[in-house]
Amino acid sequence: xxxxxxEKGRPRMVEVGEKEETxxxxxxxxxxxxxxETLNRIRQGKIAKGDVxxxxxxxxxxxxxxxxxxxxxxxxxxxxxxxxxxxIDEQNNKIHIEAxxxxxxxxxxxxxxxxxxxxxxxxxxxxxxxxxxxMLISDIRLIKKTGGKSGTYIREGEEIDR
Amino acid sequence: xxxxxxEKGRPRMVEVGEKEETxxxxxxxxxxxxxxETLNRIRQGKIAKGDVxxxxxxxxxxxxxxxxxxxxxxxxxxxxxxxxxxxIDEQNNKIHIEAxxxxxxxxxxxxxxxxxxxxxxxxxxxxxxxxxxxMLISDIRLIKKTGGKSGTYIREGEEIDR
Amino acid sequence: xxxxxxEKGRPRMVEVGEKEETxxxxxxxxxxxxxxETLNRIRQGKIAKGDVxxxxxxxxxxxxxxxxxxxxxxxxxxxxxxxxxxxIDEQNNKIHIEAxxxxxxxxxxxxxxxxxxxxxxxxxxxxxxxxxxxMLISDIRLIKKTGGKSGTYIREGEEIDR
Amino acid sequence: xxxxxxEKGRPRMVEVGEKEETxxxxxxxxxxxxxxETLNRIRQGKIAKGDVxxxxxxxxxxxxxxxxxxxxxxxxxxxxxxxxxxxIDEQNNKIHIEAxxxxxxxxxxxxxxxxxxxxxxxxxxxxxxxxxxxMLISDIRLIKKTGGKSGTYIREGEEIDR
Amino acid sequence: xxxxxxEKGRPRMVEVGEKEETxxxxxxxxxxxxxxETLNRIRQGKIAKGDVxxxxxxxxxxxxxxxxxxxxxxxxxxxxxxxxxxxIDEQNNKIHIEAxxxxxxxxxxxxxxxxxxxxxxxxxxxxxxxxxxxMLISDIRLIKKTGGKSGTYIREGEEIDR
Amino acid sequence: xxxxxxEKGRPRMVEVGEKEETxxxxxxxxxxxxxxETLNRIRQGKIAKGDVxxxxxxxxxxxxxxxxxxxxxxxxxxxxxxxxxxxIDEQNNKIHIEAxxxxxxxxxxxxxxxxxxxxxxxxxxxxxxxxxxxMLISDIRLIKKTGGKSGTYIREGEEIDR
Numbered sequence: 001x002x003x004x005x006x007e008k009g010r011p012r013m014v015e016v017g018e019k020e021e022t023x024x025x026x027x028x029x030x031x032x033x034x035x036x037e038t039l040n041r042i043r044q045g046k047i048a049k050g051d052v053x054x055x056x057x058x059x060x061x062x063x064x065x066x067x068x069x070x071x072x073x074x075x076x077x078x079x080x081x082x083x084x085x086x087x088i089d090e091q092n093n094k095i096h097i098e099a100x101x102x103x104x105x106x107x108x109x110x111x112x113x114x115x116x117x118x119x120x121x122x123x124x125x126x127x128x129x130x131x132x133x134x135m136l137i138s139d140i141r142l143i144k145k146t147g148g149k150s151g152t153y154i155r156e157g158e159e160i161d162r
Numbered sequence: 163x164x165x166x167x168x169e170k171g172r173p174r175m176v177e178v179g180e181k182e183e184t185x186x187x188x189x190x191x192x193x194x195x196x197x198x199e200t201l202n203r204i205r206q207g208k209i210a211k212g213d214v215x216x217x218x219x220x221x222x223x224x225x226x227x228x229x230x231x232x233x234x235x236x237x238x239x240x241x242x243x244x245x246x247x248x249x250i251d252e253q254n255n256k257i258h259i260e261a262x263x264x265x266x267x268x269x270x271x272x273x274x275x276x277x278x279x280x281x282x283x284x285x286x287x288x289x290x291x292x293x294x295x296x297m298l299i300s301d302i303r304l305i306k307k308t309g310g311k312s313g314t315y316i317r318e319g320e321e322i323d324r
Numbered sequence: 325x326x327x328x329x330x331e332k333g334r335p336r337m338v339e340v341g342e343k344e345e346t347x348x349x350x351x352x353x354x355x356x357x358x359x360x361e362t363l364n365r366i367r368q369g370k371i372a373k374g375d376v377x378x379x380x381x382x383x384x385x386x387x388x389x390x391x392x393x394x395x396x397x398x399x400x401x402x403x404x405x406x407x408x409x410x411x412i413d414e415q416n417n418k419i420h421i422e423a424x425x426x427x428x429x430x431x432x433x434x435x436x437x438x439x440x441x442x443x444x445x446x447x448x449x450x451x452x453x454x455x456x457x458x459m460l461i462s463d464i465r466l467i468k469k470t471g472g473k474s475g476t477y478i479r480e481g482e483e484i485d486r
Numbered sequence: 487x488x489x490x491x492x493e494k495g496r497p498r499m500v501e502v503g504e505k506e507e508t509x510x511x512x513x514x515x516x517x518x519x520x521x522x523e524t525l526n527r528i529r530q531g532k533i534a535k536g537d538v539x540x541x542x543x544x545x546x547x548x549x550x551x552x553x554x555x556x557x558x559x560x561x562x563x564x565x566x567x568x569x570x571x572x573x574i575d576e577q578n579n580k581i582h583i584e585a586x587x588x589x590x591x592x593x594x595x596x597x598x599x600x601x602x603x604x605x606x607x608x609x610x611x612x613x614x615x616x617x618x619x620x621m622l623i624s625d626i627r628l629i630k631k632t633g634g635k636s637g638t639y640i641r642e643g644e645e646i647d648r
Numbered sequence: 649x650x651x652x653x654x655e656k657g658r659p660r661m662v663e664v665g666e667k668e669e670t671x672x673x674x675x676x677x678x679x680x681x682x683x684x685e686t687l688n689r690i691r692q693g694k695i696a697k698g699d700v701x702x703x704x705x706x707x708x709x710x711x712x713x714x715x716x717x718x719x720x721x722x723x724x725x726x727x728x729x730x731x732x733x734x735x736i737d738e739q740n741n742k743i744h745i746e747a748x749x750x751x752x753x754x755x756x757x758x759x760x761x762x763x764x765x766x767x768x769x770x771x772x773x774x775x776x777x778x779x780x781x782x783m784l785i786s787d788i789r790l791i792k793k794t795g796g797k798s799g800t801y802i803r804e805g806e807e808i809d810r
Numbered sequence: 811x812x813x814x815x816x817e818k819g820r821p822r823m824v825e826v827g828e829k830e831e832t833x834x835x836x837x838x839x840x841x842x843x844x845x846x847e848t849l850n851r852i853r854q855g856k857i858a859k860g861d862v863x864x865x866x867x868x869x870x871x872x873x874x875x876x877x878x879x880x881x882x883x884x885x886x887x888x889x890x891x892x893x894x895x896x897x898i899d900e901q902n903n904k905i906h907i908e909a910x911x912x913x914x915x916x917x918x919x920x921x922x923x924x925x926x927x928x929x930x931x932x933x934x935x936x937x938x939x940x941x942x943x944x945m946l947i948s949d950i951r952l953i954k955k956t957g958g959k960s961g962t963y964i965r966e967g968e969e970i971d972r
Contacts, residue, residue, distance in 0.1 A: 008571075014567060045164065051820070055166075064823075066879070069228075069552070073289065102827050104916075111287070119232050119233070126234075127235065133315050136303050174731055177750055179752050216333070216335065231713070266341050326527065333536030347665060369488065381660075383556065394552070402753075402754075403661070404754065435611070442604045446600055449597070455488070461516075462624040466615075469619075497871065499871050503890035563888060650855065653937075689812065698815030703814075714880065717876075720868070762947075770921065790943055
């Protein structure tokens with residue numbers, strides 16, 4: 001049985017009251033692929049016409065704070081910090097999105113990191129959809145988590161630099 | 163310049179007051195890949211231990227209603243209906259997620275459909291992460307949109323059955 | 325099958341795009357029972373020490389606006405007006421709560437009226453729980469609805485004065 | 487004077503900074519009465535056509551997390567866990583709804599438990615209102631609370647099994 | 649008596665169902681005063697270190713969409729567009745903030761425009777408070793409104809250029 | 811560089827995980843100026859026709875709880891208490907608004923206090939705008955903060971009585 005289901009097969013919010021308050025970090029990543037011309041406009045905009053990725057970063061951070069409002073069985077927790085990064089990959093016409101979320105608490109922040117990446121990607125889509133509806137959001141995944149009873153998780157095959 | 167940026171390069175909420183109220187539909191899809199054992203538990207749970215996908219569907223629909231709360235420059239609109247579907251793909255260890263969002267209004271519901279798919283995928287991740295942290299969310303994309311001045315868009319290479 | 329469930333037995337947001345925009349009204353009622361002393365303080369407070377029922381009314385109206393945020397399959401609609409009333413029933417140590425919600429739209433506002441009554445009752449509970457934890461909220465019900473295809477509903481045995 | 491009113495008779499958010507962080511539990515209950523046929527459909531749906539009570543449970547848990555957003559003077563707190571249960575009472579054509587909310591903190595979770603029960607009841611109403619508008623929500627009450635300075639409260643005449 | 653109070657002296661959400669749907673525009677302004685050095689950093693940041701005003705503009709627009717969530721008796725309406733502008737006034741060490749909100753609907757958007765200006769100002773405060781706690785937010789006011797039964801309002805003594 | 815901007819010039823949520831949990835208090839003030847007749851109605855209403863300032867106080871307190879939802883880089887924190895006060899200044903046709911917010915935590919509550927004052931002022935505007943559109947909100951400022959590493963701040967030239 002999944003821990004998020006009770007004995008009647010209905011969703012439950014797992015009790016974490018007995019868990020220890022520890023420092024916890026989660027890192028998530030994802031990508032959004034687009035037409036070369038779209039990527040180009042985002043790159044150039046940074047300098048002169050408005051930084052789409054700043055909007056996406058702000059949306060991702062704000063979304064991380066609302067994770068428990070959207071993911072039904074997620075605990076509402078205090079997030080101590082969020083960092084995001086975007087790497088433009090011209091070769092593959094992609095932007096790589098990364099979110100690092102930290103807390104000191106009784107539950108992890110994996111969902112918060114994944115949520116930040118997802119909403120940042122959707123925000124890029126929204127800002128650019130007038131010129132490119134073919135964008136594709138992929139590879140949203142947890143890269144790493146530390147803290148808590150289950151300890152450290154590192155996704156196989158990922159380079160970890162923080 | 164992107165329509166979502168003003169002349170100073172800051173994000174703006176595009177004025178749609180002059181647009182016509184038309185019936186608008188958007189279809190989005192995405193996938194979540196997981197361990198065979200995880201997929202198996204989701205499939206079996208449907209019958210006896212709680213339907214993870216019902217939770218995901220509910221989360222997706224609720225998220226569609228909050229799209230404008232998360233995507234910064236999105237209009238807050240009245241959604242007339244949301245349908246979702248999940249197709250279990252045992253061969254590829256994936257669940258295919260689909261959302262169809264409808265409205266009668268001045269702007270489209272592409273973001274609402276993409277949001278529903280994204281949050282449904284994240285909800286599946288959350289419900290199963292205790293047994294499988296390696297899940298991967300991919301191929302979130304707009305399949306089709308109808309209505310509005312720009313007319314019908316169908317993503318190339320997609321089978322459209324509704 | 326319930327209209328709010330799809331063919332796979334998962335909750336759906338019923339499509340109302342084809343429905344006509346009509347003026348719609350819903351009236352809901354409920355009661356909260358308490359110790360005579362608690363009721364007395366609420367009555368006296370009105371004059372000198374703060375109007376608990378004004379707080380409850382404000383909470384009820386604000387909650388009506390958020391109905392679709394809480395009731396999963398509810399449509400997010402524009403509410404044109406909300407009136408509430410509280411009748412102190414000293415004989416039975418009760419306060420009768422009433423909410424009248426109006427809209428012009430494609431779906432009814434029954435849930436909004438029931439939500440306003442429920443949250444107003446809970447707010448009274450919250451404001452007074454330091455002196456009375458035995459309060460009891462009962463008889464939350466739809467009294468009347470008008471407008472829409474299904475027409476007028478009046479609950480049997482209820483006096484309708486508006 | 488009520489503790490939730492200040493000296494000018496206006497609502498205040500009571501300062502709890504000096505209170506101790508303790509484990510706190512609150513149990514609330516309520517009922518929803520309906521036509522036998524409606525109850526029957528809910529019971530049968532569990533197996534084949536969609537579990538209305540799973541939707542209600544999810545809505546109740548999500549609402550518990552938003553209690554401070556709806557109840558004006560409620561503190562926004564971290565909830566460590568929520569369990570809900572529904573008991574079908576065919577003799578009385580009722581469903582008994584129970585919510586157990588836990589936290590480790592400076593204030594109790596009575597309102598959160600009452601909120602979960604109320605919204606779960608309203609969700610059942612919403613899901614079934616197309617076939618039964620006469621449903622009646624009653625007996626929403628606090629059953630028990632533990633933790634905090636005021637200690638344990640048990641409602642008189644209630645059987646407590648947890 | 650104020651229209652926003654009912655006959656018992658409790659707040660009410662004024663019924664607007666009979667009002668006509670017209671195009672409505674509201675313009676609001678405000679200022680934030682700060683140390684010259686703070687203003688300087690904001691100005692320079694635009695080019696090299698991050699555009700505080702882009703963050704403020706985004707926050708203002710998002711807040712406009714949530715006006716009815718914060719202002720208790722405000723109607724929840726569909727906003728068709730929001731534009732904001734910031735004018736740096738070096739002589740007075742101020743930033744002038746302007747918001748223009750539009751809708752097609754039954755109620756005006758004055759509160760939405762005032763809300764956008766207020767939250768944009770608070771966001772500037774938040775982003776810079778580590779270096780300057782003495783900032784001062786002033787002169788938040790409605791400049792102009794058009795549309796609706798009460799017609800056009802222009803604040804005396806204001807230059808109107810749009 | 812501002813602490814709220816990262817090295818790429820995009821907004822970041824500053825990490826506070828290492829900060830100590832201390833008792834923190836913030837006091838903010840602001841004013842709203844209006845026609846003498848409007849001020850008169852608010853004053854008289856207190857007694858007979860509904861207390862506008864009670865509505866404003868409630869709105870301010872509720873807004874304080876949502877600060878992190880509106881101010882993009884603000885941490886979502888547990889507020890232990892909020893007090894507000896309104897002083898009617900007939901000589902200057904103003905209402906002085908004050909908010910005192912307290913917490914025990916890793917970050918201050920300056921923004922929460924400023925938010926409470928701002929939204930209370932906007933609520934007064936909303937409640938009275940049918941009779942007076944010329945109201946002016948000014949002098950929103952931080953008066954005092956205590957707690958945290960940066961210690962006590964008192965705004966120069968302000969009388970502090972709490």
